[in-house]
Amino acid sequence: METPQGSCIIGLYDETPHHRDNFIKLVKSKYFDATTFNRILKGFVIQGGDPDSLYEKGHKLKPEQKWLAAEFVPTLYHRRGVVAMGRDVNPAEASFTTQIYIVDGKPMSNEQLDAVEKKYHQHFSEAQREAYRTVGGTPFLDQHYTIFGEIVKGIDLIDKIAAVKVDKAGNPETPVWMKLTLLTPKQATQALK
Structure with missing residues (x-):
């Protein structure tokens, strides 16, 4: 993924194959390059990837814009650097196929994690707690939004994008475009060296 602030490499998870395959299809079609x-x-x-508001009255969705059934995996959680699909408050918690987000989050104390567990009826493993205490994340999103990958190189891109000047709603004053390229296994191996 390239942006005006720099680039990163995203690894995709096999545990959420429908979301992974949807993302690959959109990357191959250059969909995200116009977002x-x-x-x-x-x-x-x-958050990005949605060039048109899903909720504009009378707006017709493009063919690639649809809902995708949730794929929640207990071992995948919202630590910093994770990539997931956005959604609205639909009861099935289905993802909007073209809306992606990268978790920034922040470190949390055990007391804060206890409060999240109680409020959202969740249970965090010790590995999750360690990740949330040290690298941070957004634990209250766990098992409510589908995760399909993570930044495996260039995680500092999060800080660079988060430093962009935004309005009160989080909309950047200057567009933060993205260009995504699918790497072959050989290219990925070379890039990760």
């Missing part, structure tokens, strides 16, 4: 990160909320998420 931006339209919502940047420092300490929470960096």
